[in-house]
Amino acid sequence: MDRRKFIRGVASGAAGLGAASSLAAPALAQDKPKIQWRCVSSFPRSLPALFGASEYIARYVGEMTDGAFEIQPFAAGEIVPGGQVLDAVQSDTVEMGHTAAYYYVGKDPTFAFGTTVPFMLNARQQNAWFYRGGGNELLDKFFEKQGIFARPAGNTGAQMGGWYRKEINSLADMKGLKMRIAGLAGEVMAKLGVVPQQIPAGDIYAALEKGTLDAVEFVGPYDDEKLGFVKVAPYYYYPAWWEGGAATHAMISLDKWNDLPKPYQAVLKAACEAANGNMLATYDWENPKAIRSLVGSGAQLRPFGQEIMQASFKAAGEVMTDISARNADFKTLYDSQTGFRRESYLWDQLAEYNFDTFMMIQQRQGAI
Template identity: 60%
Template sequence: MDRRSFIKKAGATGAGAAAATTLAAPAIAQESPEITWRLTSSFPKSLDTIYGAAEKMADHVKEATDGKFTIQVFAAGEIVPGLQALDAVSEATVEMAHTCSYYFWGKDTTFQLGTATPFTLNARMQNAWFTAGGGTDMLNEFYNTQGVHGFPCGNTGAQMGGWFRKEINTVQDLDGLKMRIGGFAGKILAKLGVSPQLIAGGDIYPALEKGTIDATEWVGPYDDQKLGFNKVAKFYYYPGWWEGGAALHTFINLDKFNGLPKHYQAILADANSASNAETLGNYDLKNPVAVRQLVADGAVLRPFNQEVLDACYKAAREVFEAESAANPNFKKVYESQLAYAKDGYLWQQLSEYTFDTYMMLQQRAGNL
């Protein structure tokens, strides 16, 4: 039976069927209400990957609800400054925000662990911990006490260590350095003499250009190139040990989230998950091209040496130990991440690391 025949026969089934359809329509409308929410981003529109993660999520929600649930995305500063995104959500100024959890570690250090824990998980392990390891549920036990509900919505992969005006050859070279750096990394580096500054993305370039800061980290080659850091600082260090797999988050006002129909809640969860995967793919695709261009334009790549990394690792463990003793929420989440890291890196030595290392040797030899 073709579609037109079916429709004609269905239309001739009588008043009883028509009445049933009439009765069903309002129920369906109530189950899928028309909703328009606003989302404030912590990022400028020029950063198409990181800002675009929220747009992708909003597009998924709109398509899955046939346009009944729409989310309007606003760049940092259009409603509130980027570093006030969480407050705007918890206070119901807007329904949603797209940001980094660790921007708000000053409120409670547990916020740090939603983005990246220095010297702990890489991007693949971070996502595994969120999903299969119960990390998202564990974090939401905390986020809910802050008036918000959170979903991972984008991962940058392992980040770069940042742009420096001078070389960093010893731990002493860090002493007195003014560096834009977010989250616990600043607290760790402060133990080694660094003066950490938390500056929103759009304000970093002028601060570096004017000498207000001596160094900055942001994300990686693609985004860093867009912000032009190579024009004012030439030494580009790696790895960003503080962000081995930095996660972005969508935060939703808790009351608004709880008031949604269950299938809208599920659609939001799925949309964030889709954007999370797409964003990491974008970075993995675009960073290799960007780093080649940066080097061609004069950027000087430098690895942090073993002495510097060891000093930072030791300082990080001291900070984590002190914070775990002071904050039960932090301790619970951190210990869960650390337990997984111990097993995860054992497995990755056998699988990803061995395979990746062999393929990298082929690439260096020109066989790839």
């Protein structure tokens, strides 16, 4: 064989393979425009599960794009206050925010479905509704009217019912109680005689310590321990019937989202979904340790009595029915969730409930 001809043939083949590889490479590898975004959070850096979601998304996006798509997270108050994240995104002050949608029920009560609605879905059901039950698509239509694109980016799981200066033994004990509480739960609590307050995380402790508040709910043991509520309000009630599975969202300026290259959109969606699962795993891991620590620090665990639970359930139904009658967007999402709730609890009472109940009995008996 002619050695020169052979070498020329190999070189020609290699060049052809190189060209084919270039043509076959995914769009993200071919063209990675440099993009820098800012993401403002509703949460302080002292709450690593909540603020950490924006850091997680930023790291995931950066690694997936080799640093071409850079998102810089900012904690509450560093650019805008925690309660103004949506406003900052809508006004294009920043490209993106990480927040709880139900903080903005004052703008439209439909925002509540982005986080949670009283006596509705737990975390697993919430995710099933978002990703398989059309929840994301229904919310897309609502969010588009608000000038944003959003995706679930965290869930706390079922939350605790809050910290109280005094014991709550009956509905009468709820009358006149000044309580920090978020979302539509404030309207429900008002029907029970509570005076609801909405205060950002960083200001809650001072208000509770000064007596401006009689009670406060935030999330659960992992976060609540860091915020120090046990020092000023020893009674720790459960469950938060208003937060069976509270989701957080990444909210993005709709214009910025539409301008984002399609591969970057896919990466950002994937990052949000990853952050969604990571937050729930974090709380499931950290809460057991934190509740032991809180009890050791003097927290006195108390369940809400059946009188309070039943009255709250009835009041929540009245609030939801009233809002549905005057808000078509709200009714659309409420009907979707209630339909799924009915079917989901039909199933959940079989395998999951009975398995968990048996295992909890074993735990109480010291068998595990």
